[in-house]
Amino acid sequence: MNQTSETIYLEDSHFFLEVYLDPFNKRIRVDDYRGNLNLILEKTEELIKKHQAEKLIFKGRTEDSLKLLEHALQPEAVVDRYFLGSDAHFFSKFFTPERKKNDHWITEDGMVHSIYQLDISVEKAFPPKEYELKKADERYAVELAALYGQVFQIYPTPMNDPEYIKKTMKDGTIYYAFLYQGKIVSAxxxxxxxFYKNAELTDCATLTEHRKYGLMKLILKEIEAELKRKGIFCAYSIARSLSFGMNAVLYQLGYSYRGRLMNNCYIYDKLENMNMWVKNLANC
Known part of the structure; x- marks a missing residue:
């Protein structure tokens, strides 16, 4: 695969297919589709071979789940109400033995169990008055990029590039950040x-020395409030399965665990599993 990720659209008289080519993470993701599912899966396999991808992720509709199982795809996670109120089932298929192996699965199962024992009464976080919560526009792209570059050795998208961040903003992604002494320390x-009225809460990062004040919970609550104002009630987040802190934050904010994406992307310092968390904002 070349190293530039892109979304491509394929269609003929029998189907429509929206595919995200992700060379950095050696995967292909089907984000949307209509029409003849057999032909869609044939075309998808052709793309896998052409781009030498190791993993396929397929966002399937409930009514297509059995057909996807027949084609040897495996269910990994669910996002409630993803497709304008209808659930999305995240299926996967692996194309190399190495991509299917994992040493952390049992440990991560135990972590999910531990998180569900936590007290869900979220304590009110009141960071010192030196911290200022703001919506971050293009003027903050350089600072945001510096934050992500500092927190993550490896990240699935080039968030350490200010131009990439500006592009995501133009495409409709919203950012919130805490500033301390005028500098971004959490975002x-x-x-x-x-179109489908859903949102992925992502790119969560806080500098180590500022993690004791619950800043991320406050940022995510502010983002949720804006999503509700926009009429978006399906919110989901994909967290590193080995990160107890981030998974605990989502659980305590009312998100429900909905599965795990195996060897999903390169993040932090290696290829990692990612937990899916989902929340219906209409209920809060």
Whole structure:
């Protein structure tokens, strides 16, 4: 695969297919589709071979789940109400033995169990008055890029590039950040799908020395409030399965665990599993 990720659209008289080519993470993701599912899966396999991808992710509709199983795809996660109120089932298929192996699965199962024992009464976080919560526009792209470059050795998207961040903003992604002494120390974003009315809460990062004040919970609550104002009630987030802190934050904010994406992307310092968390904002 070349190293530039891109979304491509394929269609003929029998189907429509929206595919995200992700060379950095050696995967292909089907984000949307209509029409003849057999032909769609044939075309998808052709793309896998052409781009030498190791993993396929397929966002399937409930009514297509059995057909996807027949084609040897495996269910990994669910996002409630993803497709304008209808659930999305994340299926996968692996194309190399190495991509299918994992040493952390049992440990991560135990972590999910531990998180569900936590007290869900979220304590009110009141960071010192030196911290200022703001919506971050293009003027903050350089600072945001510096934050992500500092927190993550490896990240699935080039968030350490200010131009990439500006592009995501133009595409509708919203960012919120905490500033301390005028500098960004914590940030997160929501990647909005305006057609299907859902949003992925992502790019959560806080500098180590500022993690004791619960800043991320406050940022995510502010993002949720804006999503609700936009009429978006399906919110989901994909967290590193080995990160107890981030998974705990999502659980305590009312998100429900909905599965795990195996060897999903390169993040932090290696290829990692990612937990899916989902929340219906209409209920809060």
């Amino acid at each position: 997160a974003s929501a990647e909005i799908n305006g």
